Amino acid sequence: MKAEIIAVGTELLLGQVVNTNATFLSEELAGLGIDVYYHSVVGDNPERLASLLALADQRSELIVLCGGLGPTEDDLTKQVTAAHVGQELIRDELGYQKLLSFFEKRQRPMTENNLLQTLIFKDGISLQNSTGLAVGIFYTSDKGNHYLLLPGPPNELKPMFYNEVVPLLKEKFQKKDQLISRVLRFYGIGESQLVTDLADLIQGQTNPTIAPYAKPNEVTLRLTVKTTDEAQGLAQLDDLEKIIQERVGEFFYGYGEENSLANVVVELLKKNQQTLTAAESLTAGAFQAALGDISGVSEVFPGGFVTYSAETKANFLGIEKEFLEQVGTVSQECVEQMAINARKLAQTDYAVAFSGVAGPNELEGQPAGTVWIALANEQGVHSQNYHFTRDRSYIRHSAVMTGLDLIRRALLNR
Numbered sequence: 496m497k498a499e500i501i502a503v504g505t506e507l508l509l510g511q512v513v514n515t516n517a518t519f520l521s522e523e524l525a526g527l528g529i530d531v532y533y534h535s536v537v538g539d540n541p542e543r544l545a546s547l548l549a550l551a552d553q554r555s556e557l558i559v560l561c562g563g564l565g566p567t568e569d570d571l572t573k574q575v576t577a578a579h580v581g582q583e584l585i586r587d588e589l590g591y592q593k594l595l596s597f598f599e600k601r602q603r604p605m606t607e608n609n610l611l612q613t614l615i616f617k618d619g620i621s622l623q624n625s626t627g628l629a630v631g632i633f634y635t636s637d638k639g640n641h642y643l644l645l646p647g648p649p650n651e652l653k654p655m656f657y658n659e660v661v662p663l664l665k666e667k668f669q670k671k672d673q674l675i676s677r678v679l680r681f682y683g684i685g686e687s688q689l690v691t692d693l694a695d696l697i698q699g700q701t702n703p704t705i706a707p708y709a710k711p712n713e714v715t716l717r718l719t720v721k722t723t724d725e726a727q728g729l730a731q732l733d734d735l736e737k738i739i740q741e742r743v744g745e746f747f748y749g750y751g752e753e754n755s756l757a758n759v760v761v762e763l764l765k766k767n768q769q770t771l772t773a774a775e776s777l778t779a780g781a782f783q784a785a786l787g788d789i790s791g792v793s794e795v796f797p798g799g800f801v802t803y804s805a806e807t808k809a810n811f812l813g814i815e816k817e818f819l820e821q822v823g824t825v826s827q828e829c830v831e832q833m834a835i836n837a838r839k840l841a842q843t844d845y846a847v848a849f850s851g852v853a854g855p856n857e858l859e860g861q862p863a864g865t866v867w868i869a870l871a872n873e874q875g876v877h878s879q880n881y882h883f884t885r886d887r888s889y890i891r892h893s894a895v896m897t898g899l900d901l902i903r904r905a906l907l908n909r
Contacts, residue, residue: 562647
């Protein structure tokens, strides 16, 4: 089956919103054995959308539209597509009742335009929205083209796809072949080096396949196998992963598209029943913010310190001002004392500390990118000097990722 994805929204064309839905939908449809051949983005313009639908009819069997299902005047996807396929729009009763309940619970008046979110095609299948109010639609035309209308916000689109669309597509389009993917995540090795170490596997790949993706300060590998037997396909992925782990397993830290180093660290701390604090200078709380994004982090992270200046290092962490004047804030001695004192104050098993120069200017005679990171535990304190490159934001992100990896390795080797 040939599919294409049409993202609707002027904000996408202006670059105000990144079109992450297309990536998500392409990957998920591929996993269902449906090949996506085209991606398009069109603004909130009924004529241009109608023209694009006419073109899609000629080249695709499944046409997925995301966005434009809301209550405002520029949300025209349902109306334009309904006119294109000759369908009357009617009210979806389940969606209507949810809409009424939403405004009733919030004790707010409901404006008439909100009813647009509950409209579906008369001969279509409604797709309920578990996190929003706009009802989705699946419709098959007399010509055999299939239309899938989904909301634009990813936090609405993804649950609807998993809960409503996947079971529907599996029922409608049963496939003998299926694609099974596994994502491996690596830190501490660049994409060019990873590809070099796996060159023979990548160049000779047939089934399974290996696809490397470079991300900020990390690399992922997507292993994909096409199979008629799930157990056999998983075994093929296991065999391929074993070879990869033997070569570059030192840098492997986890699985999954949504996983992160912070998540791995938090889970290891929970597993080991240990706690962590942080003292941050150049990262200014970015490390603690990364931990704070993980659900349940309070079990292992009681809090930390942001000590951007010498004064706060002295006042918050109890480091002697004379000591700081002597060794400087961008130094091994300073960062180690930050980690030691933070651990004592927070009464945790581990403490990580960051100090350095994010740039763009020098500090204490040290060039931008100079970073000291220290890790303290009951055995003592260890520190290391790093020299990161690129801009200020990338240097700070590099420091955070390096700190997380230091803790991960310490937890694995304790």
